[in-house]
Amino acid sequence: MSKISKVTLAVTTSLVGLNVPVYAAESAEQTQQNSNDSRFHERIQILGAHDKLRTQGGATSLVSEAELEKFEFDDINKILATVPGVNIREEDGYGLRPNIGFRGATPERSKKISLMEDGVLISPAPYSAPSAYYFPMVSRMTAVEVFKGPAAIKYGPNTVAGALNLVTREVPDVQSTALDIAYGSDQYGKIHAYHGNTNNHFGYLIEGLYTRADGFKNIDFSEQTTGFEKSDVMIKFNYDFSQGKMKNFVELKLAYATEKSNETYLGLTQQDLAVNPFRRYAASQNDQMNWDHDTIQLTHYYEQDAFDITTRIYQHNFSRDWAKVSGFGTNTPSLLDVLINPISEENQSYYQILAGSGDGQFVLGTNDRSYRSQGIQSDLGFSFSFIGLEHKLDAGIRLHQDYINRDHFEETYSMAVGGQVSNLNDKTFTTVNQEKSDAVSVYIQDTISIDALTLTAGVRGEFIDSKYTNGKNELDYLKKDSRIWLPSISAFYKLDEDYGVFAGVHQGYVPSSPQQNDENVEAEKSINYEVGFRFNNNQINGEIVGFFNDYSNLKESCSFSQSSNCQLDADFNGGDVNVLGIEAHIASRVNLTPSLDMPWSLTYSYIQSEFQQSFVSDYPQWGEVSKGDSMPYQPDHSLTLTTGLSANDWAVNLQAKYTGEMQEAAGSGVNLSDHLIDAQTIFDLSASYFISSDQSVYLKVDNLTDEVNVISSRPNGARPGKPRMFVVGYKISL
Numbered sequence: 241m242s243k244i245s246k247v248t249l250a251v252t253t254s255l256v257g258l259n260v261p262v263y264a265a266e267s268a269e270q271t272q273q274n275s276n277d278s279r280f281h282e283r284i285q286i287l288g289a290h291d292k293l294r295t296q297g298g299a300t301s302l303v304s305e306a307e308l309e310k311f312e313f314d315d316i317n318k319i320l321a322t323v324p325g326v327n328i329r330e331e332d333g334y335g336l337r338p339n340i341g342f343r344g345a346t347p348e349r350s351k352k353i354s355l356m357e358d359g360v361l362i363s364p365a366p367y368s369a370p371s372a373y374y375f376p377m378v379s380r381m382t383a384v385e386v387f388k389g390p391a392a393i394k395y396g397p398n399t400v401a402g403a404l405n406l407v408t409r410e411v412p413d414v415q416s417t418a419l420d421i422a423y424g425s426d427q428y429g430k431i432h433a434y435h436g437n438t439n440n441h442f443g444y445l446i447e448g449l450y451t452r453a454d455g456f457k458n459i460d461f462s463e464q465t466t467g468f469e470k471s472d473v474m475i476k477f478n479y480d481f482s483q484g485k486m487k488n489f490v491e492l493k494l495a496y497a498t499e500k501s502n503e504t505y506l507g508l509t510q511q512d513l514a515v516n517p518f519r520r521y522a523a524s525q526n527d528q529m530n531w532d533h534d535t536i537q538l539t540h541y542y543e544q545d546a547f548d549i550t551t552r553i554y555q556h557n558f559s560r561d562w563a564k565v566s567g568f569g570t571n572t573p574s575l576l577d578v579l580i581n582p583i584s585e586e587n588q589s590y591y592q593i594l595a596g597s598g599d600g601q602f603v604l605g606t607n608d609r610s611y612r613s614q615g616i617q618s619d620l621g622f623s624f625s626f627i628g629l630e631h632k633l634d635a636g637i638r639l640h641q642d643y644i645n646r647d648h649f650e651e652t653y654s655m656a657v658g659g660q661v662s663n664l665n666d667k668t669f670t671t672v673n674q675e676k677s678d679a680v681s682v683y684i685q686d687t688i689s690i691d692a693l694t695l696t697a698g699v700r701g702e703f704i705d706s707k708y709t710n711g712k713n714e715l716d717y718l719k720k721d722s723r724i725w726l727p728s729i730s731a732f733y734k735l736d737e738d739y740g741v742f743a744g745v746h747q748g749y750v751p752s753s754p755q756q757n758d759e760n761v762e763a764e765k766s767i768n769y770e771v772g773f774r775f776n777n778n779q780i781n782g783e784i785v786g787f788f789n790d791y792s793n794l795k796e797s798c799s800f801s802q803s804s805n806c807q808l809d810a811d812f813n814g815g816d817v818n819v820l821g822i823e824a825h826i827a828s829r830v831n832l833t834p835s836l837d838m839p840w841s842l843t844y845s846y847i848q849s850e851f852q853q854s855f856v857s858d859y860p861q862w863g864e865v866s867k868g869d870s871m872p873y874q875p876d877h878s879l880t881l882t883t884g885l886s887a888n889d890w891a892v893n894l895q896a897k898y899t900g901e902m903q904e905a906a907g908s909g910v911n912l913s914d915h916l917i918d919a920q921t922i923f924d925l926s927a928s929y930f931i932s933s934d935q936s937v938y939l940k941v942d943n944l945t946d947e948v949n950v951i952s953s954r955p956n957g958a959r960p961g962k963p964r965m966f967v968v969g970y971k972i973s974l
Contacts (some may be wrong), residue, residue, distance in 0.1 A: 241386050248790075258856040265449065266818050281822065293693040293776050297730025297744040299586075299785045301324070302938060303384040303827065309452060310884075310893050311926045312422070312766055312940050312969065314430075314451060316378045318924065319895045321880045324823030325844045329873045329902075330951035331801075332503055332633070333456065336468060338375050339801070342388050343768075344819040344847045345401035348803055351372065352750055352764075354395045354403040358493070359550075359619075364611035365642040367427065367677035367704060368399060368754060370811070371799050373609075374533055374558050376406050377472045377497065379432060380449045382435065383407035389770040389787065390730040391745035393700050394634065394683050399726055400748030400766050400789070411443040411491070412436045420614070422938075422969030425469065427454040430969070436476075445476040455502065460522040461596050461659025468501035472654055495535040502528050505800065506565045506594070507957025509579050513637045516962040517948050518774065522596030522659035523565050526604060527741050531560035546623040555614040565956075566605030568593070570832075574805055576911050595852040596659030601652055605670070608647040615640035632687040634698075635716035643676035662786050668901040671808060672711035675754045679704045685728075692734040694746075706754030720754050722763065736763025738777035745769050748789065753797055753809045764795035771780045782826035791817040794871075796859050803860035805911075812859040816852035816877070817871065832885075839893075840883040847874055861954075865909030868933035875900035875919075887929075904953055912953055919950040922961075938969045 247497035301323040313319050315335030320326045320523035329347045330338040331841045341347035355363045363372045378384065381824070387395060388402035395403035415437040422430040429452050436445035448471075455466030479493035504520065504527035512519060537554040567575055568590055575594075593597025617638035624631050643704035648671035686697030703723050710716030730744030750764035772785035794814030827841035847872045856864050861872045878901040884893030901919045904912040923944040930936045946964035953959070 271869060275848065285516075286706070290440065291436040293734060293740055293774060295732045295734060295740065296391070296696050297694075297732050297742045298696075299770060299772060299783060299787075300388070300391050301386040301783075302773060305382040305546040308378070308381065308384070310891075311895060312379075312938060312967070313924075314377075314379050315383070316375065318895075318897075319378060319384055319710050320386070320944075321840075321895065322825070322841060322843050322882060323384075323823050324783075325785070325821065325841050325847075326386070326845070327847065327874055327878075330961060332501075332960070333951070333960070334376075334453070334468065335378075336499070336501055336503065337801075338371055339873075340404065341873075342386070342851050343789060343821060343823075344359060344871060346623075346796060346871070347873055349799060350375070350404075350798075352398055352401045353876075354392070354398045354861060356403060356405040357396065357535075358408055358498055358537070359405060360490065360554050361613060361615075361616070361640070362557070363613070365613055365644045365675070365677075367640065367676040367679050367751065368706060369611070369644040370750075371561075371801070374531065377449055377451070377470060378406065379430070380408065380447060380472060380474065381406045381411050383912075389768060390696065390698070390728040390729055390746040393726060393728040393746050394636065394685060395697050396681055396683075396700050396726070396749070397679065397704070398704050398750045399700065400750050400768070400791075406478075407437075408474060408493075409434060409445060409447055411438060411445045411478050413438050413443075416974070417523065418971070418973040420969060420971045422967050423556075424967030425701065425965045426456050428967060429453070430967075441480045443476075443478045443480070444472075445473045448472070456723055457518045457520045457966075459520045459525050460521075461506075462522060462525040463618075464525050466520060466638040468499060468503070470497070470499045470501075472497040472790055485544065487541065487771070491537065491539045493537040493539070496533070498530075500528065500530050501923040504564050505956045506575065507579065507953065507959040508934050509580075509582050509974075510958060511581075511956045513950065513960065518963065521594040522661070522903050523594045523653075523655060525659070525661060526653075527564040529560065529562040533558045549618060549620040549829065550615070551618040553616045555612070558611040558613075559609070561606055561608040563604055563606040565594070565602060567603050568602055568871075569601065569652070574806070574911075575956040576803070580911060581936060582877070584698075591654045596655060599654075599656055601654055603650050605648065605650045606667075608649070610645045611642070613640070613642040615779075616690055619836070626918060630689040632689075633684070635684040636682065638678045640681065641677065643674060645672050645674050661892075669712070672754075674701075674709045674711065675706065675809075676709075677706040677754060679705055682954065682957070692763045694734075697727075697729045697932065699728070702726070702749065702751070704751055707752075707871070708755040710755075712718065712953040718754065720752075722751055723917070724749055724763075731775075739773070739775045741771075741773050743769075748791075750795060752811050753964050755809050762793045762795065762813055764791070765793055766791040780826065780828040782824065784822070784824040786822050791819070798859065801909075801955060806914040808847050812857055812862070814851065814857070814862065814865075817849060818852060819847065819849040819871075821847040833852045837886045838883065839886060840881075841878040843882075845878045846876060848876060849874055856909075856952060860910055861905050863905055863907035863913055865907035869906045872904055872906050872915075873900050873902050890927070890929045892927045893925070897924075899921050915953060917950055917952070920947060922947055922949070922960075936971045938971070940967045940969075942967075943966070 312442040327341045339347040339352040345352040351370040385405040392402040398562035417435045420432040430447045434447035452469040453467040457466040474495040480489040505526040506524045578590045579586045593600035619636040622633045649667040649669045680703045683700040687696045708718040726747045728746030732742040734740040768789045770787040794817040798810045830838040879898040882895045898921045902917040927937040944963040949961045951961045
């Protein structure tokens, strides 16, 4: 292993220690040293280490900095391939707007998970409009953490599925400078650099990332590219007031990010996909997403003896406009209707408009939205002895406010034969409204150690006041108040120093939209159970978990990413649903020779869901549901095998991900009710050569076998995944 890799691995394991499901476990000596690290790491990178075998209940997974560098993935979907229990619906091939769910929860726009950066909610409006059209650039992250089961109770508001935490780079203790440049297929380019230092008590970090690509699709009759440009800049300043054993410092984080992507929801007919999967119809030539995002976060940390407290003040602003083909006007077929049956007498002329082979009119809709998410949160930890038992108490409070302003408008365009497009009229505003939420969240959790048994009991409270205002009709005004307590309890029993079993139960919850004040529309609630086995014997480590989620009410809401055939943000009840499954991750590193290692890991998920009653729903992914039907976009089986060879000055790694077939609707009577996304296996390859201790070159090949696969047919036609992509890069670290 190179010096660079060894240093990265050592730093990463020192922060997370125990349950590292991505490579072999560290030594007992390392673990003891790591237990003395500042507890601040557990507030920023939450998976801290206090013992070799993590004894708190709840399934957790970590993708470390060493693993992130192994494949140089820009796409969070590929990164999460090594995390069990994750279900994903891909969309654009680059992972620009991920759709992530855990344990069968709807993956749509990652709205069912609590999405965080450095332990702070990062979705544009996690209470008012949780669909995450913004997602941080994972190329600048140093770790990705996933929490499921009782482990997620601390990170609401959404506790049904779990939480995902993205960890940014820390201010370095010594002067550090690094540069990563890469070039690849379809004019892909990346420049990533950072510089930081700590001098006496003051430290700083400046980090910038730019990525781009021309895209892998071609638009009929147009030279417009189908790629993207993304930029991200982050600056951190901190000052350390620590004295002796007292740790006391403040940190300011400032970040700004932008994206311009020529992306669309318009897909292809099955017939056109078979002929040329990377074609885009002429009508989509003006489709484009533009957004910018800024963050300001002030953090104070204090630790003395057995007590620590972290307080964060944060504000995130996100604005976006996405212009895209939305239909043909009133009293016309939907885009999906046309693309499912393009040769019918009713649909043929509309299909020709999309393809640029016929004259006619279509509508371009621009969804212009602005978001703000802000608040203050404090998390404290306290260890103490009481009546002969060791306690570790965690508690926190968050005062949070967020809102979304929608200014959606439509414009009519004319299509001429040959793909010439012209604008015919001014803007017509279709949706003008605001949703706003004020929320107070509290949690308290006590972990008690009794010999080999560790018991953890906690409760979370969510108190939400929300309102909806229709900007086109001020009399259309709704208010909603939600109050709920969410308990959890788990137990871990250490069989010996290397093995343990655990079990837990907690209440899941997802609040409903403030726009929905109908008493018949309920919040999503469930009782979630898990039982598992965890091991870490310095040769092999892993976790095997069985889970059962008992929904008393499954709730879904409509978004343009699903369908244009329902009211935006309308909520739908799905009633009783049972979800059960098995998730497993096993990892090790085999020493083939004194200078050659073979790391490997195996990740497997099995998920099965069943509606417990029959009903008819207007939700476009349900339709006429019969008892026993399963939820859409939920593969029964998924499997990822990662292996490689690592020597002193080179490394090669291969990842193979199998995803079972997925249905695109639960019931019958709706579009795509009889359609399946085929099972697929994608191979990704990476290779690195370490020129010296501070320089390396790398090659990566995504989709090695050039598999052509449909990743989704929603909302408007079939769309392919990314074809084979080559990237070469150079790194230098000083």
